[in-house]
Amino acid sequence: MVKRSRSDFLAANLPQLQNLIKRDSRSYRDEFLQQWRHYESKLDIFRDKPDADVEQFGELITFISHVTHCYLEDCAAFPQQIVDLLSTHYQILEPDLRRTMVQALVLLRNKDLITTTSLLSLFFTLFRAKDKQLRSLLHNHIVNDIKSANAKSKNNKLNKTLQNFMYTMLKDSNEIAAKKSLEVMIDLYGKNVWHDAKTVNVIAEACFSPSIKLCAPALHFFLGTNDKKDDEDDSDVDVPNLESMKHMMHVNKKKKSKKNALDKAMATVKRKERSRARAEIFNFSALHLLNDPQGFAEKLFSRLKHTTSTNSFRFEVRLQMMNLVSRLIGVHKLILLGFYEYLISFLKPHQREVTAILAYAAQSSHELVPPDALALVVQAIADNFVWNNVSSEVVTAGLNGLREICARCPLAMSETLLQSLIEDYKNTREKGPMNAARSLLGLYREVNPEMLRKKDRGKSATVNLKDFKPAQYGEVKAEDLLDGADLLQPRVKTVKKEGAAAQEDGWEGWEEAGSDDDEEAESEDEDEGWEDAVSGEAATEKGQEGWEGWEEASLDGEEVASSSEDEDEAEEVKVETTTVVTEEVEEEVVEKSAIPSPAKKQKLGLAAEKIFTDEDFRKLKKIQQIKAAERLSGLPSSTADEDLDLDSEPDSDEDEGNADVVDVSRIMKGIKRKDDYEARLASIKDGREGKEYGSRKGKDERSSKTNREKSKKTKAFMMMVHKKSVVGKAKRSLRDKQKVLRAHIKKQKSGK
Template sequence: MGKRNRAALLPTHLPQLQNLIKRDPKSYEAEFLQQYRHFQSMLSIFCLKPDEESKELAELVTFMSQVCSCYPKETENFPQQLVDLLKEYCTVLHPEVRRSLVQALILLRNKNVLDNTRLLPLFFTLFKCRDKQLRELLYNHIVNDIKNSNAKAKNNKLNKTLQSYMFTMLESCKTGNSEENKIAAKKSVDVCIDLYHKNIWNDAKTVNVIAEACFSPVPKIAVTAIKFFLNHNEQEEEEDEDDDIPDLKKMQQANLHNKKTKSKARKMEAAMKKVKRKSKSKGKAESFNFSALHLLNDPQGFAEKLYSKLASKEDRWEIRVMKMNLVSRVIGVHQLTLFGFYPLLIKYLQPSQRDVTMVLVAAAQASHALVPPDVLEPVLKAIANQFITDRVSNEVMAVGLNGIREICVRQPLAMDATLLQDLAQYKNHRDKGVMIGARSLIALFREINPELLARKDRGKSASMRMKDGSIKSFQFGEAGTMGIDGLQDIELLEEEGQEAEAGEDDGWEGWEVDESSDSDSDDGWIDVPDDDTGKYLDIPMSDDEKEENKTEDGEQKPKTRRIGKRQLRKMQQADEREELTEEEKLKLKAEAEARRAEEAKKQEAALKLATSRILTPADFAKLNELKMNKEAEAVAGIKRTADEKEQDGQVDEGTILGPRKKTKQDYEARMASIQEGREGREKFGSRKGKKERGSTTNREKSRNKNFMMIAHKRSVVSKSKRSLFDKQKQLRAAITKQKKMKH
């Protein structure tokens, strides 16, 4: 009787039928076909009125998507029917029915019944629907599906198809004015950015699709794309939940003296694991990816197009500041020439201008060695005239000096001697920010071009280097060997004297030697003669590293007497007192010629090594070690020359503002800091009446004692011998006390 009742309920109870079909598909094939025919009839009826809600159809779709993998031949057309239904009626369907259809398609995709090349373009189209929950569901599935498809290997077919489809959606957003197209294009850009941050779509095509979104007429899309280019390096991975690292030494010291228990041992073991996991995550090698700005196909065209949008003044000021920042970053990274951008910046270089520090940041980022000094001179003069005067506050003067310094770091030829000497006079200003800004400007030109400074501002080391000719004067458009990363790497190897070690066989272990090589070396790479290494060179602008290296082939170096520090100091002091003698002038001239010859020999040797030497794996390992040591020196505060400083093209706003004096807090700020300090602390006041205390009072303990323990106490005995008058008096007092407690 029970089986008959279950068979009677199967046509109407779909979850039970679904469970039975998954267990035994063959036994319940007839029931499934009955439900499948019912679905076909319901679908034909629903297509007549697609805007109505149909719970029965939604239940049938969910049931069919769950069991269709058990009957692949019978349900061959089922996925395509759902896709066609959504394509045709996606905007008019009831939200519940539409969500059921999407969930069914996601389930079919997870079971590999449906291909993602057919499904994902449909989901991008469904972004047009005005359903926030549906868009969130589609977004999560698209990102996860693309991530899983590219997990083992890059699925280039799928990636190119979807990227082309997203580009088409962005173009349709420009031509059409419908709100649905704008939402779909915005979600498409979000998907591209999310996949780029996950290192799934980190190719040039993705970056250029996002770059095209910067010119969208929809402000939300343009702002999202611009923020990606400005802030994508700041995107950090989610940190571990265990942010608080326990003090391991303190716990170990406590365990030495405290009682050993199992709970304390477990806590100690958990702390050890946490510290080990944290140290392991810190020890991982950081993956340095190319900046998205380097992957632009046409950076010059991108910058010019964005500059024309900026000059039209169609957007709000906040968006224009972001575009200004992006244009300057592109100019600085790719060293472009966009001469119309600098007069645009001069218009906004006013102390009263809102976000003027960001304008100064843009001016610094847009400066590089290939910008003509004549173009940057008006910018420097505008900053000096508007910011560095006695009519403005000290903070404004410090900002102006810092802005000029950041521009001169990238293009020192834009500064002339008259302006620099005027700015250097603020080195003794009463305000600390102004004084630091002026002195940093003086320190910069002491390294790169002390001739522009007044004689009293040059300093001893700069004056000595000027006399011995070790300061190299740069001309516009001149690019030294230190500007090339490959030559820098080889020079690092040469400075450490690693050429002999690099020729060992350990670096090429397991490699085959090309028999057709013209090299005389047996290891398959070229041995560079020691004459071309230039090991006895002195690095310019460094007073600490002066070591004389001997040649290894036995040849004698030319005997040229060097002028030491003490002798140069004596000559400088003699120069201040009187004119130099002819002998001293000849010595200085010979020293300058020797240094110039060594510099030329150094450049020639580096170029020859870069074009003729093949670096082994041992060289690369040693090079990584040298780079790490160089970075460690920079962190430790060891001074480096201006040529060695890394400039990634980005300027922090804090460097423009400089050190600022902490202003006095008002009453609201002081009270806010006081309340913040009280967080997590017990409230100050009396503990009377609080239940949280260490123990009970003696009076409370006496109430719980056995009567025989207190029967002979004086208070108990006297209480039993009270007179009637005393009893009435205490009773009235108790009643009065109770009445007062009620109020």
């Protein structure tokens, strides 16, 4: 047997040669060059005949891709060769070899031996290949590569190039490739990598694609963006149990591997705690990043009408288009009057998914829609849903839909229709319609009680009706302060001082600043001079005297106007001084007018001095709830001096959420369907948990006794003489008495 040399053994064992080259590349350069020449010969054969010796050629590609970084000069052409092979022959390559080449390119990209632009453009082209596993591999690599390229800072040049390429891929003739490109963009948006307006508007173009495979994901993207959260890389990693690991370290033999495992688990726990404590990144909704919401809504609605008439799309897709149009109208306050006429044909009780359509009708309502357009929708709902020949569930859904529409556009409801609905259903036997009608009544008690009858307005609405003014179409009420903000201001107890007449004027600090009696007298003369100067001519002379005294004091004894001077000069001095005093008084009045008045400043209170935090808004919400409860109950309103429990948590509102989106549960509120047998049985078992059933005899001292025990000792015979068992004993026949006696004897014997 011929002994094989080491070089022959390594040539046949590529994984071991790969390991040795990574450790010492210089020593094994000759062995690598031998395999490189082998690869080049296989490459020439493959170019002539792509299906020849595929397995060995794939092994050589994998081997060279792992050691390329060790021999960069020798393998400089290797990445481009694999790229050319894939771009030319990807349709006819065997799936295993094609996947091997892609994995080799991914490995080279991770080692930064090939540029991102050239590689990703090839990978988008490979989406056309009919290989599901390959497309999944490409999708994951593209998303992770772009995410890592934008990890430290935004790579705008790369993003712009790839976005332009993806925009062309969305128009590709191959639906699968276009769909995978769209999924990549949606995934990058969900991971906050490409969270800009350009990405959103490129995805918006897919809503108008003739292919339903592109249109449906794009619609779902705009409808489900708020629910989609960014998945971290360690989101699927379970948090290890540190206590059990520490116990195992204490009980079992201490090893270095176990200590390393414990340290790794501790690092995982700390990383997850840091991720939970990290501040949330606020992301605008995709609907707010559209360049032209009105044009997009009109174009989408035109396509919705076309697909409805031709029945080209499934009903579920048309329902999503209807939902998106209604949400666009509600979010951006658009005017699209034809949409309401389109909805009327679907507002019928037997219509499929009619509760969702009712929600879309309410979702597309806002205060800027002309009431005449929505009045047709309201009338259609009232005619088709709210009448005697339909079930109570239908009436409840119709009234709830009307309430949601009128909450956004109260003018859409006519006074006659409102009074008729409330009169017919506010006292009905069925709880669903009754509660829905009363919720509609409560809504109009707040928004416009004038539309209600006097008996339906309620106490609070009737009391406040004098000062109430209903909002007209297009009217916007601007509030200058927050309701309840004054109650957040802490109470300050003022201390009154005796003889504080100057405190009321706000001059107490100024008076205390002077220490000498002369200064106080001087200040009093100044005040008298100011008041007399403003009052009139007679007072002007007194003001002049006061100002002359001030001037004499300031000039250190020099006389400004002496008695020896002529009277003309004295008159000129008086006139000049009066003019100066008058001008200074006017300037002071102008300055005071620019400052907010004390009453206005007191009215604004804390809102003019403080920026409210989330905690303050939470307390404000609690105050508003208390005020609303007081209005409904007719109690007097609370003041700042009363002790309100502002630190308690506000009551949770089940309807709280995004006001622009109407959930179907609001339309179905109050509708209770009968449970099936399994559901009733499950509720019965849930109700029995934690409860004891059966006799409590002997378990406690006050347990009851059976009737037989009571009849033996406690009851007299005359109380039982007319009992059926006693009467029956007396009337027994002889044979029956024998049977009872024999049975008794037999029982006694068996007992012995």
